[in-house]
Amino acid sequence: MDVSVLLNWVKVCCLGLMLCLRDSLSMENMEYLRKYGYLAPSDGRSGNLISEEYLKQAVSQFQRIAGLPVTGIMNNETRKIMALPRCGVSDTVGTGNRARRKRYALHGSSWQKRDRIYYRISEYSRKISKDDVQRELQRAFDLWSEVIPLSFVRREYGRADIEIRFVTGNHGDNTPFDGSGQTLAHAYFPQYGGDAHFDEDEKWTVNIADGVNLYQVAAHEFGHSLGLAHSDVRSALMAPFYRGYDQDFKLDRDDILAVQELYGTKTKPDYTSRRYNYWTTHKPSTLKPHKPFVHIPSICRNATIDAITRTDNGITYMFQGEYYYRLDEQGIDTGYPRAIQWDWGSIEGPIDAALTWPNGWTFIFKGSHYWKFHNLQLIYGPKNISEGFDGIPGDIDTAFVWSGNGKTYFVKGNKYWRYHGNRIDYGYPRELKIWRGLPERINAAFQWKNGKTYFFSEDQYYRYNDLIFNIDTGGYPRDTAPWWLGCPDKSQIIALDRQNAMQDKYGVKYDTFSSDRHSRHNDEQWITVDEPSGFHVNNDNSVHSGAVIHSHVQTSLQALCISFFITNSMFLYYPVFTLH
Known part of the structure; x- marks a missing residue:
């Protein structure tokens, strides 16, 4: 042959x-x-x-x-x-001489800190309550802190080491989620920031066999955040596959050996990552008190905003300078503010206006350009305003859909344009003073979920009555900060500033705001945005009083009030506790 x-x-x-x-x-x-x-x-460019x-x-x-x-x-x-459903982190294990000899796997990076890691939940799941999310994620962190000399503390404000988000699909990290099933979550190793993302399309549950157990998945992902890769021990927490709800869930010996190789063993009890009330019956020598400090967001002191809108998914966003805020029923949502350019198509703040149409499209305006979004997903942009909104000038002050007729209005200075059917209506622009009761300058405007239009000027807002074509009665204008942002009112801010200054000067050590709180209710108020005084039924049929702002900041302030008694030329400090 x-x-x-x-x-x-x-x-x-x-x-x-x-x-x-x-x-x-x-x-x-x-x-x-x-x-x-x-x-x-x-590589997408050639076949192999x-x-x-x-x-x-x-x-x-x-x-x-x-x-x-x-x-x-x-x-x-x-x-x-x-x-099987699984973690989204790669299982890269190496071959030949690179193959690991131990069952567990280390990524090779770890946190240089050896005491406390701070984390923030910047986007919550809508499948379970915030309290449940906070509790289950803290439990997941505590599972690791029980075997290593690290503690994990949630922060609402200030710098955090690990950011946690519940997101869907493409969410800005080039590792999109795939909908319900398969990839449940992924997390980054310490050298890449340690952030953890959970697929919001999953059915997250707590303490039941149905759905996907948040505690178990979070504990696995936080292992990655600590520097652990996937293990080939099937019983290990760091095995890549979700094995279903386990009522007796705990770390495997393989997990403990792995994390202790990175951080060492635990040598003393951990008091920092669990709830403690510093003015109860704990012995002073058991817990280290911290000086109380009530953090007041800067927007509470200057609530003049650039724009506000309510997107198709029902979320209200407020923009100020380089940052934006997501609002919930209590004011500023957890994890905010965030930089506008992080989430809004790389747009650098400040912006001029934000507009959402009834069809769900949201438009961001800045200078002579605009961007089109659906919720936070960029559709296109930037484009010249003249291309999409012929006849509308650049550098507008605000844009809104008026609840009186469903048409779009653009405001710049003392003039406004009515826009409908992709063109400016005949006879426009007109003088803004036609709108009775409004101030000379409008910073922002939008239509809220109750179908009414709100105008914002400086640090106040107005609710417009379409029937009488004038601002509503019932105490308008109102201050934006306490009513929309859940801030203390101006008198409370002054009192809190005095309190903080007094604590710095005299060294009072009663910790009202422990950094590991599992609820935001202790430092934010329930807000009622649009109703006059007296008891009333809100849009969600909940009954509460509009005559009083139920401020938990105020409650905490009362809990920290210091009575000064001068005796023999010495100050004696008595904390006055007020319970509601």
């Missing part, structure tokens, strides 16, 4: 074997192996022929991680494991 013929026959046989192996791997299987680090990612040995090695590595018999063949058992 001719040698060339023989070589061609061998090539055909090898190619056939390789194709058989590839046929046993579906495109979904191949993509799975690429996504989780078993195959090199495709994968060898039989490379494919077999990739399948074998996956089977080893999954705790399956290592055959290198894509069998039904392997496919079933691939179909």
